[in-house]
Every structure is written in structure tokens, then in C-alpha cells.
Amino acid sequence: MKRVDDFRLKFGKQELVPIMIGGMGVDISTAELALEAARLGGVGHISDAMLPTVSDRRYDTDFVKTKLQQFKYNIDNSNKSEVKFDLGHIAESTRLHVSKTMEAKRGSGAIFINCMEKLTMNAPKETLKVRLWEAMSAGIDGITLAAGLHLGSFGLIEDHPRFRDVKLGIIVSSLRALQLFLRKNARTNRLPDYIVVEGPLAGGHLGFGLDDWMKYDLRTITNEIHQYLRDEKLDIPVIPAGGIFTGSDATAFLEEGAAAVQVATRFTVASECGLPAEVQQEYFKASENDIEVNTTSPTGYPMRMLKNSPSIGSGIRPGCESYGYLLDANGHCDYIDSYNREVALHPGEKKIAVFDKTCLCTHMRNFKCWTCGHLTYRLKDTTRKAADGKYQILSAEHIFKDYQFSTDNKVALPD
């Protein structure tokens, strides 16, 4: 009987264990988690979401404080068009996070960065270019373009000296999205090095509608993409993601022609993961009914999360002067409208509730939006429960090796 370790992800001459830990912002897929994946011969992702605040926490910089001081005057103004990022700060925080992570890399694996186009940062093109460019300059092995269609992203970095050396991949949830991307990018004469196909059971934002995600399935979409690539004689590794919970699930995809699998939910309860320990217990405790897909994210994409996420219903003041990662090119974010509507409806009230949208920057930064994959309710079956009712946190190595070596749909429990 085959297992994941019987396969290898090949990039030219480089051979990797075909397990990719997906990017999880904001600093949920930490450098420590990515470094473990690389040490064990696979691929780990850091995330480029909100790197100035991540850098403040990790490397003692003060980018957020500086930005807040600069724009404090605007806090009560619902027009945020003046709240711009300092491109130098974005560059410096990216450089710091990527270079420090790459310096610590051991083993034969690779470290990629997950880059979400939907972080429009009140200047979508300029900020995205700096993020991609600096990650490449700081030595990242690969970039996974996520959350958005990224139709112009290759063009932003085609003059970078490492443009043909850094692995560049995209995440798509349909064949149509892939075709669109390939058509728009033909001009750069550079194909993606891998395609992550993300199905409807994934964590984070979904590339499906709120009411129809359950009608799709990862296997069907992956097969359509395999067929298309065969027809077009394109040899690009395909990496399915979303709901691949056991080594056997992964092996089945590899036997059907996948080059690797991308997984995330199992690693949300690893000690190297950025989620605080008490939040990890919420993930363990969740039952299927405790997980929902909703539209509280101001990005416009449906998002999966635990129903008891503190972000849901929270009516905090928009944090754009400190963060502002979701401000579009006109300095607008849907949460600002929802917040102002509730303030107007409840004059004089100190604490208001906002249910339709959430201040995603602040809540992701503070680990208060508990986004998760659909199969989070199975995490409790991957560990042991102590007498005090707490579930045992796992090591990333344990989870990684379970994917790599297990058979028969088994999940190895920790010692």
C-alpha cells in the first residue's frame, strides 16, 4: 500500500517531500512552523499579511505606532483615503521577516511566502509590488499568489533578477480562474511553477459563493485542471488543497497525478503555529455545527470560521490608522460603512455590535477571528485529552510525519 513518502514533489532537479503547509495569515503559519516543514524536507509557508505589525511583534520595530501617530488626526473621519502606507516600512518589514526566516532554514525543504492580492492597502499595485519584490530580494524560495486573481502580479516583478529563479505559484478554485490567469500572463512568457487547487473545504477565504460552496468538490476541480493541462501540453505541478486530513487522503490525490498536497487545518494545533494556546483548545473542541462560512470579511469573499469567533458581532472602531490593509484604491473598506451605520442607529451608546462585517485587520492581528478548515471538527481525534479536559498540543513534526508515513486512513496519536 502506497503512502505519501513514496512520492516526491519535483521542481527541476530539486526533490521535496510532497507536503506543503499552506500560508495562514496573520502569522498563524509562523516562521517556526514553516522552518519545521523545510527541515523535514517539505514546503512551509510564511505569510506576508500585515508584516509591519508582525515585524513589530517579532523584531521590535515600531511601524504600527509610527503610522498611527502620523494619521491619528483622521481616526474619527470615515474617509480613509489619506491613510497611506509608507512603502519603505513595508519593504523593511518584508525584508526583516523573510531574511530572518531564510537565515534560520535548515534541511532540504523550501520556504515560500503566501501573498494575498486582496490586501489592497489603499494603493494596490504599489504595495503589492514592494511586497513581492522585497520577498524575492530577501531570498524567499517561492511565492504563492493567493486571494485574488493576480492577473497583473507577474508583470510587477518581471524585471526582478530572480524572476525566473524564484518558484512562483498561484492558488485557483476553478479551471476558469486558471485559464484567465494563463491568458493574462502569456505576455510575461513565464508559466507558474505550480498550481494550488483550493477546494471548498479549505480554511481562510473561499473562492466559492456563500450558498454554493457545498456543491463543489476538490477532486472534480483537480481532475478538470489535470485534463486541461494535458490537453494544452502544459507540464505544471498541480497541488490540491482543502479537506486533505489524513496521509491516505493525500496519497489518493498523489496517485491520481497530484504533485503534492497543501494542508493547513491539521497544523493549526501544532505548538509552532501562531494561534494562542487557548484558541487552539477552541479549535479542538469544535463540532461540525460550530463551524460556518459567512460574509463578515470585508474583502467580499466568503470566509470559514468558528461561530464563536470574538470577531463576529464585535463593533470596534475601524483600525485603519494603525492597519488599513483592506482599504481599496479609494481608501474604502466595507466595515467602515457597517460601523458608521450602527453608530448612527445607536446614538450615545458606548458599545455597539456590528454583525454583517468585521474589522478583519484588527481581529486577525489579535487572533480573534478564528478562521479554520471545514474538517476542524476532526482535530480532537488527532490527539489525547487530559484529565483536566484540555487537548494535547502536537508538534509540527508529529503531524508532518503522520501525513508522510501513515496508511489506512489512520491518524497517529502523540506519545
Ligand SMILES: Cc1cc2nc3c(=O)[nH]c(=O)nc-3n(C[C@H](O)[C@H](O)[C@H](O)COP(=O)(O)O)c2cc1C
Ligand atoms: C487558520 C487558517 C488561515 C488561513 N489563512 C490563509 C491565508 O492567509 N492565505 C491563503 O491563501 N490561505 C489561507 N488558508 C488556507 C490554507 O493555506 C490552505 O490552502 C487550506 O486551508 C488547506 O485546507 P485544510 O485546511 O483543509 O488542510 C488558511 C487556512 C487556515 C486553516
